Amino acid sequence: MPPSSLLLSVFVTDGLSTTEIHEHGERHAPRQGEPPKAYGVIAAQAVLHQKLRIDRDDNPPLHANVIGWPNEKSERKSIAQHLAAAASLHIRP
Amino acid sequence: MSVCIDVVRLPHPNSSAVGDEAKEIQREEESIDEEILGAVLSGAKLRSSLRALATAVSERRFADWDGYGAKPASISAMMYAIGLLKRLPPEAPEPDISIDPDGEVALEWHRAPRLVFSVSVGPLGELTYAGLFGGSKVHGVETHMGDAIPRAIRAGIQRVYA
Secondary structure, X not given: XXXXXXXXXXXXXXXXXXXXXXXXXXXXOOEOOEOOOEEEEOOHHHHHHOOOEEEEOOOOOOEEEEEOOOOOHHHHHHHHHHHHHHOEEEEOO | OOOOOOOOOOOOOOOOOOOHHHHHHHHHHHHHHHHHHXXXXXXXXXXXXXXXXXXXXXXXXXXXXXXXXXXXXXHHHHHHHHHHHHHOOOOOOOOEEEEOOXXXXXXXXXXXXXXXXXXEEOOOOOEEEEEEEOOEEEEEEEOOOOOOOOHHHHHHHHHHOO
């Protein structure tokens, strides 16, 4: 589910290895000083298929927001289920 | 004739019952046992769900718990979620419980990535639901729970495990 701002924060990780993605997350997306425990990968095409858009701002580097979420929460839940089904989870070793 | 039914005897291995009446009594015993077992399991499931709910609310009771401006878990939504959990049919598996960024309580039944049903319980008791069942999907809102679980919610849960 996107946060209340309806800006779902993501990183564009094309061409990065699993190790590089973990390192990028550690550098740019720490939580309370801790590195992310895992990350999920989803093809941009799956996002666009849900009529969402990817707004890349590179702040921090490679950062983008998934935008264009509908106002109705039930629709957002439905889209989130589709995205989750299309995503793969990578837990930090 | 009086019959003393030992309802706590589980299971009924190798009954030596013979005759129609004895077999009928055995069937009744098994039926009663299943009922009691169902009630016990249902009670255990509810207690487990209530514990998970309390943990989720406790861990998300402060604003911005997700680092993206999330609202604290709604106590009112929690109370309605308890009502929903109590009304779940006994055969419904225990849902995963979490808090949405808007503070609502989310209950999710998940069997596979494309076999999932989720209900968000709002602070006024509204139920926002979505389900993904293979190639089909449903979503919507039920505004009043009343004494029974709305049909759409019950059907969604059942479709996950059909």
